[in-house]
Structures are given as C-alpha cells and as structure tokens.
Amino acid sequence: xxxxxxxxFRTPRAAPSALNxxxxxxxxxxxxxxxxxxLAAISLYPFFWLIYMSLHQVSMSPNQPxxxxxxxxxAKLLSDKRYLEGWRLLVVYSxxxxxxxxxxxxxxxxxxxxxxxxxxxxxxxxxPMMMAPVIAGLVWFYLYNGTFGWYNWVLQSLGIxxxxxxxxxxxxxMIGIVVVDTWQxxxxxxxxxxxGLKRVPQDQLEAHMVDGAGAVRNFFxxxxxxxxxxxxxxxxxxxxxxxxxxxxxxxxxGGGPANSTKVLPVYLFEVxxxxxxxxxxxxxxxxxxxVTIVIGMVLVSAFTQPSLQQKH
Amino acid sequence: MASRDIVTYxxxxxxxxxxxxxxxxVLFLIWTVLPIFIMFVSSIKDxxxxxxxxxxxxxxxxxxxxxxxxxxxxxxxxxxQENFGTYFFNSVASALGSAAIxxxxxxxxxxxxxxxxxxxxxxxxxWIISTRMAPVVAVxxxxxxxxxxxxxVGTTPGLIIAYTTFNxxxxxxxxxxxxxxxxxxxxxxxxxDGSTRLQAFKAIIxxxxxxxxxxxxxxxxxxxxxxxxxxxxxxxxxxxxxxxxSGLVQPQNIQWGKIMAAGVVTTLPMMLLGLVIRRYLxxxxxxxxxxx
Numbered sequence: 001x002x003x004x005x006x007x008x009f010r011t012p013r014a015a016p017s018a019l020n021x022x023x024x025x026x027x028x029x030x031x032x033x034x035x036x037x038x039l040a041a042i043s044l045y046p047f048f049w050l051i052y053m054s055l056h057q058v059s060m061s062p063n064q065p066x067x068x069x070x071x072x073x074x075a076k077l078l079s080d081k082r083y084l085e086g087w088r089l090l091v092v093y094s095x096x097x098x099x100x101x102x103x104x105x106x107x108x109x110x111x112x113x114x115x116x117x118x119x120x121x122x123x124x125x126x127x128p129m130m131m132a133p134v135i136a137g138l139v140w141f142y143l144y145n146g147t148f149g150w151y152n153w154v155l156q157s158l159g160i161x162x163x164x165x166x167x168x169x170x171x172x173x174m175i176g177i178v179v180v181d182t183w184q185x186x187x188x189x190x191x192x193x194x195x196g197l198k199r200v201p202q203d204q205l206e207a208h209m210v211d212g213a214g215a216v217r218n219f220f221x222x223x224x225x226x227x228x229x230x231x232x233x234x235x236x237x238x239x240x241x242x243x244x245x246x247x248x249x250x251x252x253x254g255g256g257p258a259n260s261t262k263v264l265p266v267y268l269f270e271v272x273x274x275x276x277x278x279x280x281x282x283x284x285x286x287x288x289x290x291v292t293i294v295i296g297m298v299l300v301s302a303f304t305q306p307s308l309q310q311k312h
Numbered sequence: 313m314a315s316r317d318i319v320t321y322x323x324x325x326x327x328x329x330x331x332x333x334x335x336x337x338v339l340f341l342i343w344t345v346l347p348i349f350i351m352f353v354s355s356i357k358d359x360x361x362x363x364x365x366x367x368x369x370x371x372x373x374x375x376x377x378x379x380x381x382x383x384x385x386x387x388x389x390x391x392x393q394e395n396f397g398t399y400f401f402n403s404v405a406s407a408l409g410s411a412a413i414x415x416x417x418x419x420x421x422x423x424x425x426x427x428x429x430x431x432x433x434x435x436x437x438x439w440i441i442s443t444r445m446a447p448v449v450a451v452x453x454x455x456x457x458x459x460x461x462x463x464x465v466g467t468t469p470g471l472i473i474a475y476t477t478f479n480x481x482x483x484x485x486x487x488x489x490x491x492x493x494x495x496x497x498x499x500x501x502x503x504x505d506g507s508t509r510l511q512a513f514k515a516i517i518x519x520x521x522x523x524x525x526x527x528x529x530x531x532x533x534x535x536x537x538x539x540x541x542x543x544x545x546x547x548x549x550x551x552x553x554x555x556x557x558s559g560l561v562q563p564q565n566i567q568w569g570k571i572m573a574a575g576v577v578t579t580l581p582m583m584l585l586g587l588v589i590r591r592y593l594x595x596x597x598x599x600x601x602x603x604x
C-alpha cells in the first residue's frame with residue numbers, strides 16, 4: 001500500500017488521454033491563465049517589491065526617492081536584539097501552544113471517539129474557531145482584566161495570582177497569550193485526531209486484543225502509530241498559523257509588558273506600521289517568509305501522504 | 313463488526329477511567345463555552361453591571377454575574393451612533409468580493425490542474441500553496457507600499473485584493489483535491505457522445521456545486537475574521553467589523569457592554585455559517601489534508 005511521496009499530488013491515476021488531447025490542453029490553458037496571472041500580480045510581484053524594499057531605505061513621501069543601501073538592512077538584523085529575541089519568543093510561543101494543544105486535543109479526541117456525545121459536542125467545540133482571533137483577544141482581555149475580569153478574579157481567589165493581572169507581568173504575559181490560542185485552537189486538533197481515529201485499522205486492533213492486549217497497550221502499539229501522520233499535520237498547521245496570525249496578541253498585550261510577548265511578527269508589525277520603517281521591515285519580513293516557506297515545504301510533503309485519505 | 317464479539321469486563325479501573333473521562337469532557341466543555349457565554353451576557357449588561365465582581369475569595373458572591381436587567385441598548389447604539397451598519401456592509405462587501413473572485417477563478421484553475429498533465433505541475437502547485445502560507449504581516453509590507461502608490465489604501469477594492477492573496481491559493485488548492493474525486497468517466501462519456509470540452513465540464517458541475525458553495529463560505533469566513541489587513545489596508549475608508557470592534561477600546565471609560573455587543577455582531581454570523589458548512593469544515597480548516 002505504500003506510495004512514495006514523489007508521486008503526483010493526490011491524483012489517483014494519470015488523467016486519461018481523452019482529456020489531454022491538443023484541443024483539451026488549450027482549454028486548460030485558458031482555464032488556468034486568469035488565476036495564475038492574478039496570483040502572480042498580487043503575490044509574486046509584491047514579493048519582488050519586498051526584496052527591492054529590503055535593499056533600500058524606503059521613503060514615506062512620494063517626492064523623495066528611495067535610497068539604495070545594499071545589504072545594510074540585513075546586516076542590521078544580526079545586531080538587533082529585538083529581532084533575535086523576537087525569533088526566540090516566537091519559538092517559545094509556538095512550541096508551548098503546540099504541546100498544550102496537541103496534548104489536550106489528543107486526550108479529548110480519545111475520550112470523545114465513538115461516544116454517544118461525539119457529534120453534538122464536536123459541534124459546540126467548533127464555536128471558538130469561528131471567532132475572529134482579534135475578537136477572541138478582546139474577550140480574553142476583558143476576562144483577564146485586573147479590576148473587573150472574571151478569570152482574573154478566579155485566579156486571584158484560587159491564590160494563583162496576587163496583585164497584577166496575568167497580562168500585566170513579564171513573567172506571566174506569555175502564559176496569558178498561549179492560553180488564549182489554546183482555547184481557540186485545541187478543538188481543531190481534536191477534529192483532526194478524530195478523523196484519524198476513524199482510520200485506525202480495526203482488524204489490527206482486534207488481532208491485538210485477541211492476543212490479550214489491554215486498552216493502554218493497544219493505544220501505544222496500534223492507535224498511536226496510525227495517528228502519527230495526522231498529528232504531524234496538526235502540529236505543522238498550528239505552527240504555520242502561529243507564524244501567520246498575531247491578531248489576538250496585538251489586542252491582548254501588543255507585545256508588552258517590557259517586550260515579553262513581542263514575537264517576531266509583532267515586532268515586524270511595529271517596525272513597519274507603527275514606526276513606518278518599511279525598508280528594515282521588508283528585511284525582517286523576508287527572513288520570516290523564507291523560514292515559513294521551509295516549514296511549508298515540510299507541510300506539503302506531509303499533506304501528500306496517502307494514509308491520510310484512506311478510510312478503513 | 314467482529315469487535316462486538318470480544319467481551320469487555322467492567323473492572324474498577326475501567327469504571328474509574330469512565331468517570332475521569334466524563335469529568336474531563338465536562339470541564340473542557342465549560343472551558344470552551346464560558347468565554348463565549350460571558351461575551352453574550354456582558355453584551356446585554358448595563359455599563360456598571362458589567363464591572364460588578366465579588367470580593368476576592370468570596371465564592372458565594374459568584375451570583376452577581378447574573379444580577380442585572382437585560383438591555384439591548386448597546387446593539388441599538390452600535391448601529392445608530394457608531395456607524396456599525398457601514399462597517400457591517402464593508403465586511404460583507406470585502407469578504408464576499410474576495411470569496412467570489414477566488415472561487416470562480418480558483419475552480420477554473422483547479423479543474424484544469426486536476427485534469428491536465430504537464431511538466432512542472434508540482435512546482436506550480438507548490439508556488440500556489442506557499443503564497444497561502446505566508447505570514448500576513450510579511451505579505452502586507454510590500455502590498456501596503458504598492459497600494460499607497462495605487463491609491464488603494466482605505467478602499468474596499470484594496471481589501472478585496474488583499475484577501476484574495478490568501479483566498480485564491482486556498483481555493484485552487486482545496487478545489488483541486490475536490491475535482492480529483494470526481495471520476496473522469498463522466499466527462500469522457502459525454503465527450504464520446506459528441507459534446508464539446510466545455511459541455512463536458514458543465515456535466516460535472518451539479519456534482520461539485522455543494523462543495524464549491526461550502527468553500528465559498530470558508531473564503532468568506534477567512535476574510536471576515538481578518539484583522540491585520542483590515543487595520544492597515546482598510547484603515548480610513550473601508551473599516552470592517554473586527555477593526556471597528558477593536559477600535560471601541562479606548563484608554564479611558566471603556567464601554568465593555570458595547571464592545572461585547574460588537575463582538576457578538578462580528579462573531580454570530582460566522583458561527584451560523586460554520587454550522588451550515590459543518591461537513592466541510594475539517595477539510596477546509598486543514599487545507600484539504602484531512603477528510604472528516
């Protein structure tokens with residue numbers, strides 16, 4: 001059953017030649033051209049513009065020309081403490097989110113799987129994901145508030161927090177934003193794992209049980225290995241999204257206090273759209289893009305694993 | 313199924329595991345629903361009632377949360393004083409505009425990619441999907457510079473273009489997977505019967521239209537929920553609901569009731585749409601990697 005990853009993207013077999021005659025081919029070109037041209041105009045062209053910007057000091061007034069600075073913007077990155085700290089915080093943030101979400105999401109999926117309540121509960125768990133991240137940030141900002149936030153009150157009443165709110169202290173603000181992301185996106189992991197659990201080969205499970213294996217041994221010997229590709233997808237998707245979106249963080253802390261939550265995209269936002277230092281911002285954006293594309297390549301090769309699609 | 317034949321005995325351990333599972337699910341349910349519930353309830357509270365809180369450690373005082381007279385004045389205020397009618401329209405126009413462009417052009421391209429065989433198809437495909445994965449802030453830096461020259465900052469067309477940067481690659485990618493599942497035989501048979509290539513394409517449209525509709529809704533959802541593009545590229549003339557809601561937060565005299573009402577106005581339509589396309593959500597949110 002094993003297919004190599006180098007085969008064509010999920011195409012079950014080559015399209016029959018009747019659909020690939022010369023007139024058909026021309027037809028495909030006409031169908032493809034509008035989308036490809038538009039995408040080139042709105043993503044490829046800006047990408048080259050980004051490289052141009054990163055090599056210049058970009059002026060904000062139309063009368064002044066941009067000044068060529070060569071690789072100076074990139075050289076500056078290496079000595080910029082905020083930039084390097086931004087990467088570190090981004091990794092801390094993404095990894096903490098990932099561990100919490102995969103742990104909770106996996107546990108929830110295992111408990112829910114095949115239970116009477118699976119369908120209705122999953123529908124309820126979808127609700128946070130439909131919410132705009134910035135609204136989620138706003139709601140949690142309210143819940144965390146030091147004077148009238150209910151969650152802050154609960155944390156204080158339990159003796160977990162003392163005077164300052166969770167977002168107000170450099171030692172806890174990161175936990176605060178990780179919790180919000182976990183609240184919103186753990187259900188996605190549950191959904192993915194539930195889809196994976198439906199594809200665990202039952203015959204293997206039965207054979208193993210006949211051999212006298214208990215639930216726990218069953219899980220580690222058969223269920224978990226079958227779930228790996230699904231967990232990999234879940235992890236990579238969440239990693240990408242933590243790089244892509246900073247809406248909630250902007251609302252919750254704006255990168256503070258004392259830069260303790262200034263993950264790289266937040267720093268990039270500040271450099272580009274608060275200080276309007278677009279040339280330097282472009283250099284930061286370029287490095288962020290390169291790293292994301294590398295993660296993306298891993299994601300795409302994980303996507304094409306055939307085991308994700310089969311149903312048993 | 314054969315698994316029914318295996319008898320499982322109720323042991324103390326399994327009973328305990330059952331109870332622990334139930335407790336975990338209930339706790340998780342409360343954890344998930346509570347913030348949304350508090351948002352709804354706070355949106356119908358008066359200004360002072362929204363700030364009411366028992367003393368620290370006074371667990372019996374938790375009832376003050378429900379101690380209020382419901383009022384819908386925040387919702388009325390939003391639309392009469394805060395111009396939310398316009399922002400709602402801006403959100404609908406930019407989300408629907410970009411979703412429509414993305415799905416129409418995307419389904420054409422996806423169909424061609426699903427049927428055609430050519431060299432470099434894999435590279436083309438990777439380029440398409442990598443544009444979707446790019447961090448929004450990073451995409452926005454050059455887009456903002458270009459839009460400033462083109463006079464597109466603060467306009468709905470500008471926002472539609474910005475949203476199309478992530479919706480079009482999403483539509484192409486996910487719809488290709490969708491077309492791959494439609495058997496070629498339908499088109500082949502209709503072409504053998506003498507129909508043209510275009511007529512053969514039309515023959516499969518009834519099969520794919522529910523999915524295309526669902527992915528259109530997903531494109532609307534992604535665009536509607538965007539904050540970053542809207543806050544910079546839409547700033548000024550094309551303010552959308554998430555930006556307007558966020559803008560209600562002032563340093564002084566925060567009107568929490570009003571803000572929560574705005575949150576409900578922004579969130580509720582998407583929750584309802586999410587229910588409508590429930591069946592396609594897993595596929596959509598995992599970019600087609602997993603089928604629910």
